Amino acid sequence: MALKHRFIVLDGVEGAGKSSQLARLANALRDAGEDVLVTIEPGGTPVGGAIREILLSPAHTITPLTEIFLFCASRAQHCDQVIRPALAAGQVVLCDRFSAATFAYQGHAGEAGEELVVRLDAEATRGLVPDMTIILDLPPEEGMLRKFGEEGADAADRIERNALAFHERVREGFHRYAARYPDRTAIVDASGSEDEVFANLRRTLN
Ligand SMILES: Nc1ncnc2c1ncn2[C@@H]1O[C@H](COP(=O)(O)OP(=O)(O)OP(=O)(O)O)[C@@H](O)[C@H]1O
Ligand SMILES: [Mg+2]
Structure with a gap:
């Protein structure tokens, strides 16, 4: 497949198929x-x-601000040590979650606020922005069902354990991210079969 984007992110709610x-x-x-x-x-x-x-780790209680700094610290290290060098070497970089997730989870669904997340993320990335962020869009209950089945989320991590209402706000946060950066974000319906979703994804990227 032909490609015009070099740095591509797939993001979306838990279990969307990223x-x-x-x-x-x-x-x-x-x-x-x-x-x-x-x-x-x-x-x-x-x-x-x-x-x-x-x-x-479900063992930790992490305050909203600490949580953003930790995500941003991981991102700063990732941009400097891995993503920038890979792009410079001519690789295509496919990243499972990036700035859109911090915006949706911590900025919109969480207590930190979108503007703070945008500001800290810009510092962490030093302006490195994906060429295209694809949001795989799915009702969060369907994603949880895909991941955990009917039995529910016994094995869920600290963030997955949030209530369904939180994950609904996360989904809404991804839509707000897409509306805010329409030229470099696309929403792809993730509710079909894996083959159908992949066909949508290819169409969007081409
Ligand atoms: N289109 C689909 N229809 C049904 N099941 C799917 C589909 N895509 C993925 N799955 C299944 O749903 C589960 C979650 O998929 P996957 O791990 O790709 O999602 P994810 O978004 O990466 O999840 P996570 O939030 O855990 O990282 C897996 O068991 C996968 O096989
Ligand atoms: Mg995954």
Whole structure:
């Protein structure tokens, strides 16, 4: 598949299909001869991985401001150590979650506020902005069902454990992000089969 974007993010609610679709996209791009780096937030570096463990551990109570700083710390490390060098080396970077997630979860659904998140994220990334952010859009209860089945979320991490109403606000936050940055964000319906969602994704990227 032909590609005009070099730094692509897939984001969306829990269980929307980000990881599955990212793997498919990576395969399609590699088949087309691209050198592809697949990476994830929070994480993507050893330091980011350590921060991810802190962020997701249900053992911790983390204040809203601390939470943003931790996500932004992971992102700063990721941008400097991995994403910028990969783009400079000509790789296509596919990232599982990025700034849109911080905007939706911490900025809109959480208590921090969108403007604070936008400000701190700009510092963390030093202005590195994805060429395209694809929001996989799905009712959060469907995503949770995909992830955890009918039994519910016993194994859920600290953020997944939030009430469904929180995840509804997260979904709304992703729509607000897309409305705020319409030239570099697209919403893709993620409710169909994996094949259908991938077809939508390809159409959007082309
Ligand atoms: N279109 C789909 N229809 C039904 N099930 C799906 C679809 N896409 C993915 N799944 C399944 O739903 C679960 C969640 O998918 P996936 O891990 O890709 O989502 P995710 O957005 O990466 O989730 P997470 O928020 O945990 O990172 C997996 O078991 C996957 O096989
Ligand atoms: Mg995933």
